[in-house]
């Protein structure tokens with residue numbers, strides 16, 4: 001349970017405080033790191049420019065088992081056993097070997113935060129000099145610094161490459177009121193030359209959007225067109241850049257987790273379960289050094305090596321991301337139909353889930369099992 005110390009308006013006093021672990025970013029990656037540190041007894045400070053769960057950062061779709069393993073089912077909104085893919089020449093229904101669910105962002109972040117024990121402050125992170133992080137409320141010195149701030153990689157060393165030159169995709173969605181029973185994808189060049197459109201129902205709202213692998217292609221007009229075609233309102237926009245290439249997860253003494261390390265998967269732009277997965281991995285290595293079993297440098301090196309050991313599937317998915325838009329639409333339709341066999345789908349989606357499998361959650365003891373009561 002975080003101790004909330006958020007300051008607003010006149011209460012937004014200077015923040016002058018050192019800590020053992022400073023986690024910058026209180027979304028999927030940052031909160032997963034914090035969760036793993038619950039039993040460490042360390043002085044953990046989490047900062048974000050917004051309140052926890054205040055600003056949704058995605059369409060919030062995830063393999064259901066990740067919610068179950070992390071005991072976050074309270075945030076679940078809708079579950080799907082099939083993926084419906086539309087192209088101009090065909091529609092296929094893929095029966096998935098595991099289910100996918102949408103969830104409520106604010107609820108999930110709240111539940112995940114409640115599994116941790118840390119102090120939370122709102123502050124905008126500006127930059128870093130060594131072990132000191134500069135924020136709009138002052139400087140914070142920390143023994144261990146985690147950058148879970150998303151694609152900007154604010155705390156990285158050297159030049160911070162910005163879009164459109166960085167290896168980023170872009171995505172935008174609207175959240176109209178409404179309902180549906182299918183998780184749908186559109187691979188259609190009339191919406192986006194390289195990328196896809198989506199509609200994810202989430203209880204009483206739809207999350208309809210378009211993502212482009214080419215950061216120079218603007219997605220507002222196609223997002224609005226897709227929503228209008230589906231008879232939905234274009235309201236409540238949410239969009240961002242999405243990394244599609246792994247970056248160093250351990251650099252200059254800093255732990256990069258989630259989008260800041262390029263952990264979002266290319267092709268599908270699925271970045272929530274990977275942010276959670278690498279967040280747990282980073283937290284576990286941090287725990288090793290906090291317990292005195294590893295030096296800080298060795299723990300960070302192990303985490304960096306763990307992240308890098310996933311390079312092969314990321315490279316493969318990036319190749320597919322570049323290939324799919326080049327396939328002629330009729331050939332793509334034929335290929336998608338040919339892939340409908342149960343055997344192939346079990347194999348393909350099984351491998352896909354393996355990249356960041358929910359069994360990883362149970363691979364280490366949960367905080368409550370280590371003998372620390374979680375209030």
Ligand SMILES: Cc1cc2nc3c(=O)[nH]c(=O)nc-3n(C[C@H](O)[C@H](O)[C@H](O)COP(=O)(O)OP(=O)(O)OC[C@H]3O[C@@H](n4cnc5c(N)ncnc54)[C@H](O)[C@@H]3O)c2cc1C
Pocket residue numbers: 024025026027028029030047048049050055057058059060061062123124125126148149150151152154170171172173209238239240241242257258259260264269270271272273275
């Ligand atoms: C439109 C869209 C839809 C998507 N849909 C899905 C989906 O359905 N499923 C899926 O798996 N992935 C999806 N993604 C990708 C997914 O959102 C990201 O990969 C995921 O959010 C990464 O998690 P993170 O914790 O690393 O970063 P984020 O979720 O981006 O969190 C970063 C945190 O850092 C804070 N922050 C940023 N800068 C600063 C600063 N300077 N100072 C202080 N705080 C700061 C932010 O407020 C935020 O809380 C989608 C992406 C987009 C753009």
